[in-house]
Amino acid sequence: MRDFISRNPLLFVFLIAGYAFLYLPIISLIVYSFNESRLVTVWSGFSTKWYGELMNNGPLLNAAWLSVKIGALNATIAVILGTLAALALVRFRKSRGHGTLGVMVTAPLVMPEIIIGLSLLLFFIALEDLIGWPAGRGQTTILIAHATFSMAYVTVIVQSRLAHMDPSIEEAALDLGARPARVFFTITLPMIFPALAAGWLLAFTLSLDDLVIASFVSGPGSTTLPMVVYSSVRLGVSPQINALASLIIALVSIAVLVASVIMYRSEKVRQDA
Amino acid sequence: MSQSRNQSTESWSAPDAEPVVRIEKVTKRFGEIYAVDDLSLDIHRGEFFSLLGASGCGKTTLLRMLAGFETPTAGRIFIDGQDMTEVPAYLRPVNMMFQSYALFPHMTVAQNIAYGLKSDPPDREGRSARVSEMMAMVKIEALATRKPHQLSGGQRQRVALARALARHPKILLLDEPLGALDKKLREQTQFELVNLQERLGITFIVVTHDQEEAMTMSSRIALLKDGRIEQVDSPRRMYEFPSTRYAADFIGSINLFEGHVISHSNDMAVIHCEDTDSDIIVHHSQPLASGMPVTVAVRPEKMRVNTTIEADQNQLHGEIKEIAYLGDVSIYHVDLPGGKRIQFTQPNMLALAEQPLTWGQEVQLTWHPNGCGVLTQ
Numbered sequence: 001m002r003d004f005i006s007r008n009p010l011l012f013v014f015l016i017a018g019y020a021f022l023y024l025p026i027i028s029l030i031v032y033s034f035n036e037s038r039l040v041t042v043w044s045g046f047s048t049k050w051y052g053e054l055m056n057n058g059p060l061l062n063a064a065w066l067s068v069k070i071g072a073l074n075a076t077i078a079v080i081l082g083t084l085a086a087l088a089l090v091r092f093r094k095s096r097g098h099g100t101l102g103v104m105v106t107a108p109l110v111m112p113e114i115i116i117g118l119s120l121l122l123f124f125i126a127l128e129d130l131i132g133w134p135a136g137r138g139q140t141t142i143l144i145a146h147a148t149f150s151m152a153y154v155t156v157i158v159q160s161r162l163a164h165m166d167p168s169i170e171e172a173a174l175d176l177g178a179r180p181a182r183v184f185f186t187i188t189l190p191m192i193f194p195a196l197a198a199g200w201l202l203a204f205t206l207s208l209d210d211l212v213i214a215s216f217v218s219g220p221g222s223t224t225l226p227m228v229v230y231s232s233v234r235l236g237v238s239p240q241i242n243a244l245a246s247l248i249i250a251l252v253s254i255a256v257l258v259a260s261v262i263m264y265r266s267e268k269v270r271q272d273a
Numbered sequence: 274m275s276q277s278r279n280q281s282t283e284s285w286s287a288p289d290a291e292p293v294v295r296i297e298k299v300t301k302r303f304g305e306i307y308a309v310d311d312l313s314l315d316i317h318r319g320e321f322f323s324l325l326g327a328s329g330c331g332k333t334t335l336l337r338m339l340a341g342f343e344t345p346t347a348g349r350i351f352i353d354g355q356d357m358t359e360v361p362a363y364l365r366p367v368n369m370m371f372q373s374y375a376l377f378p379h380m381t382v383a384q385n386i387a388y389g390l391k392s393d394p395p396d397r398e399g400r401s402a403r404v405s406e407m408m409a410m411v412k413i414e415a416l417a418t419r420k421p422h423q424l425s426g427g428q429r430q431r432v433a434l435a436r437a438l439a440r441h442p443k444i445l446l447l448d449e450p451l452g453a454l455d456k457k458l459r460e461q462t463q464f465e466l467v468n469l470q471e472r473l474g475i476t477f478i479v480v481t482h483d484q485e486e487a488m489t490m491s492s493r494i495a496l497l498k499d500g501r502i503e504q505v506d507s508p509r510r511m512y513e514f515p516s517t518r519y520a521a522d523f524i525g526s527i528n529l530f531e532g533h534v535i536s537h538s539n540d541m542a543v544i545h546c547e548d549t550d551s552d553i554i555v556h557h558s559q560p561l562a563s564g565m566p567v568t569v570a571v572r573p574e575k576m577r578v579n580t581t582i583e584a585d586q587n588q589l590h591g592e593i594k595e596i597a598y599l600g601d602v603s604i605y606h607v608d609l610p611g612g613k614r615i616q617f618t619q620p621n622m623l624a625l626a627e628q629p630l631t632w633g634q635e636v637q638l639t640w641h642p643n644g645c646g647v648l649t650q
Contacts, residue, residue: 021313051289062582092502166373166375168372168373168375169378171375172371172375172376172377172436173377173388174362175342175368176389176436176440177389177391178363178388178389178391179439182391190379
């Protein structure tokens with residue numbers, strides 16, 4: 001690093017500028033979450049009182065709990081469905097139509113959220129008319145909506161992991177007398193576990209972040225955290241929101257950090273092997 | 274090595290011997306491509322059998338059908354007398370050592386070896402005893418708790434071997450078992466594999482593209498070409514009596530002279546060749562007819578530089594054009610008067626001897642009628 005600075009001082013300045021551009025807004029938000037003043041933009045001294053008040057804000061805490069609940073459930077569903085989809089895609093990679101299917105599964109990644117939200121809303125209404133389920137919009141519809149696009153991310157992650165796996169490892173297990181189910185649970189699953197963990201964390205944060213899609217498919221009594229934040233910001237930013245945002249940043253950073261450590265470690269083992 | 278094996282175990286030549294593997298008119302098609310084409314083959318108990326061939330000849334597909342990873346398009350496969358054509362891999366009494374070794378990366382060496390011993394032996398003590406026995410057999414006891422990524426290539430190869438043998442299979446399939454090892458280790462491992470096979474008495478079926486490897490280890494070799502068998506024989510017979518031009522050319526180097534039969538008796542034939550100054554006399558054991566177009570095949574090491582001409586020897590003369598010094602032997606490329614280039618080899622007997630043969634030198638080469646063969650295909 002020191003070598004790099006002395007040899008390329010100008011590049012180092014660019015580097016600093018780039019990271020400043022990315023992180024200064026976030027840092028200022030965290031700094032102001034410790035502001036004593038009620039006015040968000042006026043610094044009047046250090047205090048943690050907004051964190052304390054946050055803990056007493058019932059609706060906000062309820063929304064946060066709902067978001068975490070939906071996030072965790074969504075991540076679990078997305079990992080199961082995404083893994084199954086990835087397995088199918090990798091197994092059939094020699095068959096015709098594989099390319100099209102592979103591209104189609106990644107479509108939700110590039111589709112505008114507004115379109116996904118709107119289409120899901122229309123779908124849920126049509127479905128309710130047809131079979132009476134899901135009755136109204138609420139937690140269930142948010143969960144289904146989130147699982148829909150999270151699954152696409154998980155599929156991509158797991159698929160790339162599976163594609164790098166030596167197919168003869170599974171064959172070796174079959175050859176040693178293990179039935180396909182045992183091969184899956186004792187060989188395939190442990191080997192792709194890092195991808196599953198990373199996929200779960202990614203799906204969790206995606207769900208925690210989402211405002212647009214949730215706004216379309218939510219109903220009365222199912223207000224997620226981003227929705228509460230957004231609506232309260234419209235009435236004027238309270239320092240409580242700063243505190244909440246700081247907590248969310250901390251949570252998401254930890255999740256991303258854990259995910260990347262898991263991926264890095266397993267990648268290293270794979271390359272050594 | 275191969276010589277002693279041939280004398281001790283010739284189970285394949287006994288007429289009533291029941292083969293441990295019977296491949297019956299097996300065809301495997303991938304789309305329009307015939308990977309294996311109407312192939313029949315018997316492999317006998319205790320053989321060290323090699324499937325040899327260039328890449329794409331179908332040898333790996335054949336091995337994978339024996340393991341149960343591919344199903345034949347047509348034909349049947351019997352293992353130990355039982356029809357195994359449709360039996361899935363996990364129910365077959367065979368085990369395979371993969372080219373990539375395919376060790377389970379998340380398990381230790383001991384866990385890898387124990388994976389196939391789910392309920393046989395039934396008790397935990399029996400299973401761990403088997404694991405220890407296997408690790409001792411391939412001398413990796415010290416590595417029991419290591420993970421595959423902490424092992425060297427040679428150690429991984431041993432773990433893969435121990436894992437495949439742990440279930441006491443009737444047949445061990447080895448896909449390019451030495452392909453990933455460096456030359457010195459490969460030569461040493463060849464002999465270890467042969468010794469292991471003789472000690473265990475398990476039938477080994479090896480896929481290899483390396484003719485030297487096949488020659489060193491095998492009791493018999495099947496040479497494959499385009500999904501069909503070109504020749505099945507012991508290494509020695511394969512080398513000395515190739516049955517086709519392809520087989521002659523694939524194994525070792527050889528000089529081929531096109532010609533036709535002038536006269537023949539029971540075991541001798543006289544062949545006229547365009548490229549040689551005089552007719553070639555050959556010992557043979559196949560039906561020939563006068564005028565029949567044939568190819569005379571002479572191995573480079575069967576030719577000798579001679580100053581005197583002996584009546585019962587074949588002879589040619591030519592000019593040395595290239596010399597390749599390989600240490601133990603030198604290879605000489607010789608141009609015949611007709612323009613054809615042939616080669617002969619000569620051991621380098623004396624360390625600092627003055628080069629007895631040199632570029633541009635005219636030489637007289639002779640060889641015995643026993644030292645060459647006639648090919649009709």
